[in-house]
Amino acid sequence: MQEKELVRLSKEGNKEAFASLVKKYKTKVFNLAWSLTRDRETADDLAQEAFIKAYVALPKFQFKSEFGTWLYRITVNHTRDFLRKKSKMSKILVEKMKEMPLVQENEMTKKEKELISEQRRKFVRQCLQTIPEKYQVIISLRDIQGFSYEEITNILKISPGTVDSRLHRARKMLRKKLAPFFIQKGGNHEM
Amino acid sequence: MKCKKVERFLLRSFDELLKEEEKNELKKHLESCPLCQTKREEYQTILDALKEKDFPEPKPYFWERLQPKLKERKKYDPWSLWKQWALRAIPASMLLVILLATAIMLFIPPQKEKLSDSGDLLLRNLDPLQETTILLEEEKVEDKNMMLIFVAMEEKNSTGRYLP
Numbered sequence: 262m263q264e265k266e267l268v269r270l271s272k273e274g275n276k277e278a279f280a281s282l283v284k285k286y287k288t289k290v291f292n293l294a295w296s297l298t299r300d301r302e303t304a305d306d307l308a309q310e311a312f313i314k315a316y317v318a319l320p321k322f323q324f325k326s327e328f329g330t331w332l333y334r335i336t337v338n339h340t341r342d343f344l345r346k347k348s349k350m351s352k353i354l355v356e357k358m359k360e361m362p363l364v365q366e367n368e369m370t371k372k373e374k375e376l377i378s379e380q381r382r383k384f385v386r387q388c389l390q391t392i393p394e395k396y397q398v399i400i401s402l403r404d405i406q407g408f409s410y411e412e413i414t415n416i417l418k419i420s421p422g423t424v425d426s427r428l429h430r431a432r433k434m435l436r437k438k439l440a441p442f443f444i445q446k447g448g449n450h451e452m
Numbered sequence: 453m454k455c456k457k458v459e460r461f462l463l464r465s466f467d468e469l470l471k472e473e474e475k476n477e478l479k480k481h482l483e484s485c486p487l488c489q490t491k492r493e494e495y496q497t498i499l500d501a502l503k504e505k506d507f508p509e510p511k512p513y514f515w516e517r518l519q520p521k522l523k524e525r526k527k528y529d530p531w532s533l534w535k536q537w538a539l540r541a542i543p544a545s546m547l548l549v550i551l552l553a554t555a556i557m558l559f560i561p562p563q564k565e566k567l568s569d570s571g572d573l574l575l576r577n578l579d580p581l582q583e584t585t586i587l588l589e590e591e592k593v594e595d596k597n598m599m600l601i602f603v604a605m606e607e608k609n610s611t612g613r614y615l616p
Contacts, residue, residue, distance in 0.1 A: 276519075283515050291510035305511045309518050313525050378501075385501035403467070404502045410467070429463050436494055443494050 268328045272319050279319075283312055286329060290336045296401040297340045299386055307343060311336040330415045337398055337416060344394040388438045396431035403428055453481045458488050466499060 262281070270278035290311055295304035314335050322331060389397055402408045402416065403424075413424050436443075453461075461478045464470050470478065482489055511517075570580035579585070584603065588596065 276522075279522075280515055283518060287510055287514050288507075291514075292507045295508060296504070301508055301511070304508075305514075308510055309514070309521065312518055313521055316522050317525060381497075382501045385498055389502070400502065404499055405504055410469075425464075425469075428467075429460060432463055432495065432498070433459070435498055436491075439494075439498065443490075443497075 264328060265324070268319075268322065268324070271316075272322065279316060282328070286332055287312075289329075290332060293333060293336045293401070293406060294340050296405040297344060297397060299390065303343075307340050308336070311339050314339060326415055330412065333416045334418070337402070341394055341398060344397065384442075385435075385439065389435060391438060392431065392434050396427065396434055399424070399427045400431045400435065404432075453477055455481075455485065455488055458482075458485070459491065462488070462492055462495065466495065 262278075264282075264285075267278045267281050271282060287308065291304055291308040294307035294311070295301065298304050298307065311332070315332050318335070322328070389400060398417070399413065402413050403410075408416065410421055410424050413419075414421050417424070419427070458478060458481050461470060461474055465475070465478060482492060567575060573580040573582075584600075
């Protein structure tokens with residue numbers, strides 16, 4: 262069955278049609294929440310709540326955008342609300358990050374390199390959680406989830422120019438946060 | 453090209469948004485600027501670290517866990533209740549108002565227009581000049597004139613019209 266038909270049936274209260282939509286989008290919705298919270302339990306709860314919000318708001322859905330885009334918007338907004346409430350928590354993380362170098366040593370075994378790479382990944386993501394939430398969201402959508410500029414424009418309801426400038430600012434901000442760890446590499450460069 | 457402008461180009465290059473000439477300009481600058489080269493490596497490291505190898509899956513029985521929550525929410529959802537009752541009540545109440553308005557217009561008789569004294573007399577098939585005729589029939593000219601003046605004054609007061 263076509264997605265539009267599933268949405269139409271769900272609007273009329275058909276549970277099976279809505280179950281099909283949940284099946285199709287649950288992973289993406291969960292991943293969106295997870296990329297912003299980095300916690301499986303929390304992301305699962307947020308994904309469930311996003312689907313409940315969507316189900317309740319479905320009668321008002323006018324097919325002006327794709328169902329997926331509309332659902333992602335609900336998820337992002339719901340997760341942003343959660344992040345705003347929990348913003349105090351992320352400040353603690355910065356203290357824990359200081360012993361993790363970003364430099365990659367040349368003389369390392371493959372296993373060690375993988376371990377360092379994994380640590381680096383964790384480290385960068387923890388750092389991501391310390392920047393303002395609107396910048397976290399844009400990096401999460403573009404650099405983690407891989408949404409196109411056009412998709413981000415529709416999800417966040419902002420202009421392509423704003424997507425560009427916000428993403429630019431967010432990446433610069435993240436690099437600035439990580440700057441002390443890059444210096445270890447020996448570069449004496451402008452930040 | 454200045455390093456600040458290069459940074460913008462650099463970031464846009466990761467999204468493949470640069471035109472051919474901009475790409476060349478960036479490449480040329482990077483070849484001659486070690487600081488911007490380092491910057492590019494740093495951004496690349498960050499972006500690589502952000503890329504996810506394996507995304508985790510949601511917890512099992514996602515739909516089974518969601519279903520009772522949907523039922524619970526649907527029970528107390530104000531929009532559903534509004535849709536169920538109020539949206540039906542709106543056309544019904546509008547119809548009722550229209551019917552009431554029609555009934556009022558049809559069954560309440562229009563208010564009678566207030567007639568003037570002469571109009572009233574004419575309606576009752578009486579002579580409106582009866583009083584004047586009596587005065588005109590007076591024998592004495594002075595009395596007749598005085599009476600006519602008084603009547604004219606009275607009528608002027610009541611109707612605002614001048615009478616000789």
